[in-house]
Amino acid sequence: MGRYMGKYSRYMLWGIIFMVFIVIIIPLLTISFLEKNYTKVEIEKMGKTINVFDYQTNKLMTLDLEEYIVGVVAAEMPAVFDIEALKAQAVAARTYAYKRLLEPDPTIRQYHPLADVITNPAICQAWAGDDELKEKWGRLNYIKYKKKIVEAVEATKGQILLFEDKPIDPVYHASCGGLRTEDSGDVWKYSFPYLKSVPCSGHEDKHIRDTKTIPLRNIDVALGSDLEAIPAAKLQGAGINNYIKVVEKTKGGRIKTLNVNGKKFSGNEVRTKLGLKSTWFTWQIDNDKITFITRGYGHGVGMCQYGADGFAKQGKKYDDILKHYYQGVSIGKIPD
């Protein structure tokens, strides 16, 4: 009996070891083998460095410019996008970074006197390091996606966008809403000749329709609009349109100026203050709340990322995509 049990537990033990080997050890060995042999983790360096301030760790990193671009493309654009869209993003990101090397941004310098760029996307471009990317993508996808992004960056090595021989301000956004991008002068104070409203690729993406419901009280706090003081019966249904009115639309069809209970706001101001995804929106009232229905995500100026992917899937190459969104530009190289 005792001998039988001993034999039995030995089988069990070998069984467990075998299972651990199959389920844990083999996949781990495979992943580390793939990571070592098939991931070009290190991009070919270009010899120009950039000081990157990591706002999460409060540390200044000195990276090779091309290495920095890989982290920006990985953080700013979905890696499943077409390779031509990733190449277009790489050139836009590089142009932005190079411009910061030529003309330091005082806002970024406030964070660190030597910083050229910061990883905070609200101030600069987003950037993600390898640890963050492994977490975001998972280790197996990390191998696939990192390789794809390195390929996009290397294929456009050193390339930047020029207008009249000077690097441009290559602003970009997630989704224009599918139809048209926006004229820079309709969104900001200055109009740039290369940032005009142009037709987009007709893309339909996850940002095409979004809603945000905000209590009247919160709108009043954000805009100082006093909507809550209006008798409820006057506000309901179409009544709300007597108090929230579009004054002017942009060339791209978004809201340029909005009148909220007698006060005028730019579309961009309303978007920022109410935290809406875009200035392309409508609204409806339901008792003491207003629901804003937005189309697209971002300011709408310059390259539309989902649109770039749409054009790439229609067969356009990265340089044509860039020349479409940034009218009148040429592609040049960072001088040695």
Ligand SMILES: [Zn+2]
């Ligand atoms: Zn678009």
